[in-house]
Amino acid sequence: MLDKLINWSRVKSPWICHLNTGGCNGCDIEVVASLTPRFDLERFGILIKGTPRHADVLVATGAMTRQIWTRARRIYDQTPEPKFVLAVGSCACSGGVFRGCYNVLGGIDTVMPVNVYVPGCPPRPDAIIFGVLKLLSSLDPKIAKLVEELERKGYGKDIEVKGLTDHGSRKRD
Amino acid sequence: MSILLEVLYLLVFPGFLFLIAYALFIEYVDRKLYARFQHRVGPPILQPFADIIKLLSKEDLVPKKADRKMVSAIPLFAFAAVITAFLYIPIWFNQSFFSFQGDLIVVLYLLSIPTLALFLAGWHSSNPFSQVGAMRAITQLFAYEVPFFLVLLGPAIIADSWSIIDIVNFQSSNFWLILMMPLGFIVAVIALQGKLERIPFDIPDAETEIVGGLLVEYVGRRLALFRMAIDIEMVVGAALISALFLGGFDAFISVAGLSPLAQFGIGFAAFLVKTLFIVFLLASIRALFARLRIDQMVTFCFKWLAPLSIIQLLLITGVKYMGWF
Amino acid sequence: MKYPGAMLSEIWRHLIKKPATVLYPLERPQIPENFRGKIEYYDDKCIRCGLCARDCPSGACTMKKFEEDKKPRPVFDLGMCLFCGQCAEVCPKDAISLTKKFEFSTFDKSSLIVE
Amino acid sequence: MAEITIPIGPQHPALKEPINITLKVEGEVIVEPILRIGYNHRGIEKAMEARSYIQNIYLAERVCGICSHVHSSTLVQGAEELLELEIPRRGLYIRTIFLELERIHSHLLWLGVAAHEVGFDTLFMYTWRDREIVMDLLELISGNRVNYAMNTVGGTRRDINDEQKKKLLKGMDALEERTKYYVKIATTEPTFLKRVEGVGILKKEVAKKLCAVGPTARGSGLRMDIRKDDPYAAYDEIPFEAITSDLCDVMGRTVVRVKELLEAYKIIKYAVNNLPAGEIRKKARRKIPENEILSYTEAPRGELLYYIKSNGTEKPERVKIRTPTLANIPSTIEMLKGGYIADIPIVFAAMDPCIACMDRVILVDKKNNERSMNWEALRRYGIKWYEVKR
Amino acid sequence: MEVEKEIKEDLLKTFKEYVSNIKISRARRVFIDVKKEKLKDVLLHLRDKYGITHISTITAVDVNENIELLYHLLKDGVCISLRIHTPKNAPDVDTVTDILPGAVLYELEIQDMMGVVVKDHPDPKRLILPDDWPDGIYPLRKDWKVDWVEGGEIKEE
Structure with a gap:
C-alpha cells in the first residue's frame, strides 16, 4: 500500500534538472519551450529546478565535451536517488554531428547511465514529453499502455486515454 | 472527555491534519491560479500532495560540511511554529480553543520564526548560494516586518484588545475593518507577500540569480517539511488578515438562533471564502510583478509601506481619541 | 504613464480564457505535411548507389554489407541522425522518405537503427 | 572587508553557451569579472575541414541552435560567392524571409528570457506563447522547429506556396499586435x-x-547593421530601418530589440507580398575553386563572420567562424563592473547569450582562503554592504 | 568602390615596400599583405586617418611553412584584411591590444588554437581549450590529426 503510494507520487511529480553538456542550444530552448503555455509540463507535475539536489530526472542535452564531463559527472552524483537520466537530442544520444570532433567524448552515456534516449535534432517539445512518459511508463502500467498505443498507432487521431492527468479526457475543438 | 476533545482539536481539526490538507489545497489553488493567469493549464489537484510524498520518499543527503543536527532540526522548528500559530486563529465560532488575551502578539511572533529558520537553514547548509540567500532573507525580514506589525496594530487599537477573537467579535457587531482601514489591508497583503518570499519579494530564493537560494542543499524530507511550513504560513497569514480585516467567520448572517452545526458551517464557509480571496490576491501580485533587487526592496518597504502604515495608525488613533468608537 | 500592475486586466482576462495548452497526449498537435520526422527506407526502390551515405553530415547513414545482398545498402542510426533530409534529397529513386512520426524515444539505443 | 571571489557557471542548465565568469566582489558590488570560456568548445572549425560543403551546411546550423539559419546562410553565401554563382531572386527572398523569421523567434525568446531573469514570469510565459506562432510558421515551411535545413549551395531547398504565404501574413499581423502590447x-x-x-x-x-x-x-547608439552596410541576400531591395537607441543601458538594448521586431514584421510582409516568381535554386558544382572569401551577415545577436578558404576540392581548406557573442564579451565585462550581483543575469542576458541562472557559486575569502564566512565576517559583510550601497 | 581604392593608393604611398599584393576581391573587401614588423604602424595609420577601430576577428591559417594571420578590420561595411606571415616553427606576433582593445579575446584564441605566441598580451591564459589539454598540441594546425587525447579525471571539490 505504502509502496503503491510512493510509486504514485513518483509518477506524478518528476522534477527535472536541465543539464547542458555542450550542445548547440536547439534542444535547450525546446526543453524550456515545453514549460510554456503551449506545452505546459506543469500539468504532469513537472517543475524545472535549478539545482540537481531537488531533481529526480536529469534532462541532458548536447554532446559531452571534454571540458565539462567532470562537472556533469559531479552533478549526476549530487542528484539523490532514485534518479533518472533523459538524453534529449541526437547529440546527447550519440554525439550526433559532433561525433569524432577532438573535444567531444560522445553521447551522455559515455559519462553516466542513460534511461531514455529521445532522438531528434532537436526533438519537438511533444517528443520530449513523450520521452518523459516513456520514462514514467517503467513505473506505471497505465502509462505503459498509453505509450505502447502511441508508439503503435503513431500519428493518429483516435487515441483516448483517461486518467493520465487529472483533467480527464477533456477535448478541445 | 475534554481531554479527548482537546486532542481532537490538536490533531484533526483545526489542528494538524486539517491544516496540512488545507495548506496543500491552498498551494494547489495558488499554483493553478498562477498557471491560469499565464494562460496555462497548471498542475492537477493532488499535485502538492504528490510532491510532498515523493520528497518524503527520496534519498537523504546532507552535505559533508554542513552541520547535520542543525540541518535536521531547523525544518521541524519552522513547521512546529506555524502549526502552533494556527491554533490561535478562530475559524468557525466565536471562541478559539486556545484563545487568550494577547494571542495576536504570539501569532505574529510565531509567524516570524519560519523566516529565521530559513535563514539558519541557509546558513548551516554551507553552500555559498544558500549563504547569499540567507543574507538576503535576514535583510528582507527587517524591511517587511515593521510595516506588517504596525498595520496589524490598527485593528487591535480599534477593538481595544490584543485578542484576535475580540477583534473578530467587534467586527461582527459593528462592521468589517477593511472599510475603515483599506490602506492597512493593502499594506498587510503586500507585507504578507514579502513574508512568504514570493514575487516580487522572492529575493532570497531568486531562482535565476542564486538557483534555489536558501534551500539549495535541502533534499528529501527536510525540503518537504520546509515546503509544508511555507504553505501553512500562507494559510495562517491569510487567515490572520481575514480575521483582522475581513471579519473572520462573520458572514453578514445573524447566527444567534441557529443550531451549533449551522453556526459552524456558516463560519467555516466564510473562513474558506475569505482565505481563498486573499490567496487570489497574493497569486495576482505574484503574476503581476518583476522581482525587485534587495536594495530596491528595502527602499520600497521603508519609503512606502512603513509610512503608509504609520499614517494608517495615526488615523486610527485619531478616530479612537475622538471617541467615535 | 508608469503605474504598478500594468498587466492586471490581461492576467484576469486570461483566467476565464481557455488555456493555450495543447493537451498532448490526449490531443495531438498539428504536424505539418512536410515535417521531417522518422526516416523510412524502401529497400525495393534502392539501387545501392551510396549517395545518401556520402552526403550524410553526421554519419548516421552508412552503407552496410548484408549476407543476402550483393552490394551494401544504407543503414540509418536515428540516434545520430539530424533529420536534415539531405539523404532523401540526393536519393535518385526516392527510396528514403521522412515521415511525420516523431514519437520514438527508447530505452535502448540499438532499437533506433533503421535497416 | 576582503574581496571575495565568485565563480559563476559553467555548467548551468539554462546557460546557452556554458561559460565561466569569476567575479571579484565587495559586498554585493562587482569589482572585477574574469572570464573563462570554452566549455562548449566542440572543435567545429577543425571538423569543417574534414567535411564537404554540403555536409558543412548542416554542421554550421548546429553552431548555435537559435541562429541556425543565419549560420548556414553565411556559409552558403560564401560558397556561392566562391563559385561566382548567380542565385535566383526567389531563393534569396525565401532566405531573407527565414532570416527575419529567425530574428523574430530569437528576439521574442530574448524578451521572454530577459523577463524571466528579473523574475517576471508572466511576461516570459506570454512571449513564449506568442513565439509559438513563429515556430509554427517555421515548422510549416521547413519541417522542423529549430534547425530548418532550408539552405543549400545555390539557393533554398523548399518553396513557399500561396497557402503558406497567407499564413505568414496572418501570423505577422497577430504578432505585431502582441508586440505593441509588450512594448506598453x-x-x-x-x-x-x-x-x-x-x-x-x-x-x-x-x-x-x-x-x-x-x-x-546599437543600444549604445552605434549605428552598425551589416544588413545596411553590406547588404546580402535580398536586403538591398527591401526597405527597412536600422534601429539605434542612445540609452546605453539594458533598457536601450530592449528598445532596440523590440523595435527590430516591428521592423522584421514589415520586412517579412514586404518580402511575401513581393516574392518574385521563378525557381528557388540553381545546381551548384561540388568542387569549389581555390580562393578566399569573407562572408558577413547580421545575426540576431550581431555581426557574424565566416572566413572561408577553399583549395579546389569539395572540402574547405579553412573555415573561421566569429560569432557575435564572442565579440560582445569584452563589453559585457565592462558592463558588469560596478554592478550588483543580482544584476548579473539581466546584464548578461542583455547581450543575449543568456545566463538564465547560475550554478555553483563558491565564495572564497581571498585572505584566509576559506570557503565560507564566520558570523563575524557575516556581520561585517552586512555593514559593508550597506556602506557600499549608500 | 572609392574608399577601397583610396585606401589602396594611400597605403601604397605611405608604406611602399612594406605592403604588397593589395587585392580588392569585390566591393567592400580588401586584402592586403603586410610585413610583420610594420603591422602596428599600418593599424595606427588606419585608425588615425580613417577612424577604423573595429576589429572583427583575427584568423589564423596554416599554410605549409608559415602561419598566416588575417586581421579583419571593419568600417561601415568595408572590410580590410591585413595579412601577415610568421614562421610555423616559432610563431610569434606582437599584441595589438594597445591599438585595438577589442582584439583581446581573438589573440588568446589564435594562441590556443594555432600556437601563435602573442607577445605582451595583457592577460595571457587559456581561453578555449580544456584545462587538462596537453601543451604543444594546437588543434587547428594541419599536421595534427584528430586523434584521441587522454581525458582528465574528476577532481574532488
Whole structure:
C-alpha cells in the first residue's frame, strides 16, 4: 500500500534538472519551450529546478565535451536517488554531428547511465514529453499502455486515454 | 472527555491534519491560479500532495560540511511554529480553543520564526548560494516586518484588545475593518507577500540569480517539511488578515438562533471564502510583478509601506481619541 | 504613464480564457505535411548507389554489407541522425522518405537503427 | 572587508553557451569579472575541414541552435560567392524571409528570457506563447522547429506556396499586435523598469573601443547593421530601418530589440507580398575553386563572420567562424563592473547569450582562503554592504 | 568602390615596400599583405586617418611553412584584411591590444588554437581549450590529426 503510494507520487511529480553538456542550444530552448503555455509540463507535475539536489530526472542535452564531463559527472552524483537520466537530442544520444570532433567524448552515456534516449535534432517539445512518459511508463502500467498505443498507432487521431492527468479526457475543438 | 476533545482539536481539526490538507489545497489553488493567469493549464489537484510524498520518499543527503543536527532540526522548528500559530486563529465560532488575551502578539511572533529558520537553514547548509540567500532573507525580514506589525496594530487599537477573537467579535457587531482601514489591508497583503518570499519579494530564493537560494542543499524530507511550513504560513497569514480585516467567520448572517452545526458551517464557509480571496490576491501580485533587487526592496518597504502604515495608525488613533468608537 | 500592475486586466482576462495548452497526449498537435520526422527506407526502390551515405553530415547513414545482398545498402542510426533530409534529397529513386512520426524515444539505443 | 571571489557557471542548465565568469566582489558590488570560456568548445572549425560543403551546411546550423539559419546562410553565401554563382531572386527572398523569421523567434525568446531573469514570469510565459506562432510558421515551411535545413549551395531547398504565404501574413499581423502590447507593458511596469533602467551601462565610446556588435552596440547608439552596410541576400531591395537607441543601458538594448521586431514584421510582409516568381535554386558544382572569401551577415545577436578558404576540392581548406557573442564579451565585462550581483543575469542576458541562472557559486575569502564566512565576517559583510550601497 | 581604392593608393604611398599584393576581391573587401614588423604602424595609420577601430576577428591559417594571420578590420561595411606571415616553427606576433582593445579575446584564441605566441598580451591564459589539454598540441594546425587525447579525471571539490 505504502509502496503503491510512493510509486504514485513518483509518477506524478518528476522534477527535472536541465543539464547542458555542450550542445548547440536547439534542444535547450525546446526543453524550456515545453514549460510554456503551449506545452505546459506543469500539468504532469513537472517543475524545472535549478539545482540537481531537488531533481529526480536529469534532462541532458548536447554532446559531452571534454571540458565539462567532470562537472556533469559531479552533478549526476549530487542528484539523490532514485534518479533518472533523459538524453534529449541526437547529440546527447550519440554525439550526433559532433561525433569524432577532438573535444567531444560522445553521447551522455559515455559519462553516466542513460534511461531514455529521445532522438531528434532537436526533438519537438511533444517528443520530449513523450520521452518523459516513456520514462514514467517503467513505473506505471497505465502509462505503459498509453505509450505502447502511441508508439503503435503513431500519428493518429483516435487515441483516448483517461486518467493520465487529472483533467480527464477533456477535448478541445 | 475534554481531554479527548482537546486532542481532537490538536490533531484533526483545526489542528494538524486539517491544516496540512488545507495548506496543500491552498498551494494547489495558488499554483493553478498562477498557471491560469499565464494562460496555462497548471498542475492537477493532488499535485502538492504528490510532491510532498515523493520528497518524503527520496534519498537523504546532507552535505559533508554542513552541520547535520542543525540541518535536521531547523525544518521541524519552522513547521512546529506555524502549526502552533494556527491554533490561535478562530475559524468557525466565536471562541478559539486556545484563545487568550494577547494571542495576536504570539501569532505574529510565531509567524516570524519560519523566516529565521530559513535563514539558519541557509546558513548551516554551507553552500555559498544558500549563504547569499540567507543574507538576503535576514535583510528582507527587517524591511517587511515593521510595516506588517504596525498595520496589524490598527485593528487591535480599534477593538481595544490584543485578542484576535475580540477583534473578530467587534467586527461582527459593528462592521468589517477593511472599510475603515483599506490602506492597512493593502499594506498587510503586500507585507504578507514579502513574508512568504514570493514575487516580487522572492529575493532570497531568486531562482535565476542564486538557483534555489536558501534551500539549495535541502533534499528529501527536510525540503518537504520546509515546503509544508511555507504553505501553512500562507494559510495562517491569510487567515490572520481575514480575521483582522475581513471579519473572520462573520458572514453578514445573524447566527444567534441557529443550531451549533449551522453556526459552524456558516463560519467555516466564510473562513474558506475569505482565505481563498486573499490567496487570489497574493497569486495576482505574484503574476503581476518583476522581482525587485534587495536594495530596491528595502527602499520600497521603508519609503512606502512603513509610512503608509504609520499614517494608517495615526488615523486610527485619531478616530479612537475622538471617541467615535 | 508608469503605474504598478500594468498587466492586471490581461492576467484576469486570461483566467476565464481557455488555456493555450495543447493537451498532448490526449490531443495531438498539428504536424505539418512536410515535417521531417522518422526516416523510412524502401529497400525495393534502392539501387545501392551510396549517395545518401556520402552526403550524410553526421554519419548516421552508412552503407552496410548484408549476407543476402550483393552490394551494401544504407543503414540509418536515428540516434545520430539530424533529420536534415539531405539523404532523401540526393536519393535518385526516392527510396528514403521522412515521415511525420516523431514519437520514438527508447530505452535502448540499438532499437533506433533503421535497416 | 576582503574581496571575495565568485565563480559563476559553467555548467548551468539554462546557460546557452556554458561559460565561466569569476567575479571579484565587495559586498554585493562587482569589482572585477574574469572570464573563462570554452566549455562548449566542440572543435567545429577543425571538423569543417574534414567535411564537404554540403555536409558543412548542416554542421554550421548546429553552431548555435537559435541562429541556425543565419549560420548556414553565411556559409552558403560564401560558397556561392566562391563559385561566382548567380542565385535566383526567389531563393534569396525565401532566405531573407527565414532570416527575419529567425530574428523574430530569437528576439521574442530574448524578451521572454530577459523577463524571466528579473523574475517576471508572466511576461516570459506570454512571449513564449506568442513565439509559438513563429515556430509554427517555421515548422510549416521547413519541417522542423529549430534547425530548418532550408539552405543549400545555390539557393533554398523548399518553396513557399500561396497557402503558406497567407499564413505568414496572418501570423505577422497577430504578432505585431502582441508586440505593441509588450512594448506598453515594458514601458509602464515600474518593477520591470527598475531592473532594466540604468543597469549595465555601456557608453558609446567604450562600446566602440571594445568592438561591440549587434543590439549591444546599437543600444549604445552605434549605428552598425551589416544588413545596411553590406547588404546580402535580398536586403538591398527591401526597405527597412536600422534601429539605434542612445540609452546605453539594458533598457536601450530592449528598445532596440523590440523595435527590430516591428521592423522584421514589415520586412517579412514586404518580402511575401513581393516574392518574385521563378525557381528557388540553381545546381551548384561540388568542387569549389581555390580562393578566399569573407562572408558577413547580421545575426540576431550581431555581426557574424565566416572566413572561408577553399583549395579546389569539395572540402574547405579553412573555415573561421566569429560569432557575435564572442565579440560582445569584452563589453559585457565592462558592463558588469560596478554592478550588483543580482544584476548579473539581466546584464548578461542583455547581450543575449543568456545566463538564465547560475550554478555553483563558491565564495572564497581571498585572505584566509576559506570557503565560507564566520558570523563575524557575516556581520561585517552586512555593514559593508550597506556602506557600499549608500 | 572609392574608399577601397583610396585606401589602396594611400597605403601604397605611405608604406611602399612594406605592403604588397593589395587585392580588392569585390566591393567592400580588401586584402592586403603586410610585413610583420610594420603591422602596428599600418593599424595606427588606419585608425588615425580613417577612424577604423573595429576589429572583427583575427584568423589564423596554416599554410605549409608559415602561419598566416588575417586581421579583419571593419568600417561601415568595408572590410580590410591585413595579412601577415610568421614562421610555423616559432610563431610569434606582437599584441595589438594597445591599438585595438577589442582584439583581446581573438589573440588568446589564435594562441590556443594555432600556437601563435602573442607577445605582451595583457592577460595571457587559456581561453578555449580544456584545462587538462596537453601543451604543444594546437588543434587547428594541419599536421595534427584528430586523434584521441587522454581525458582528465574528476577532481574532488
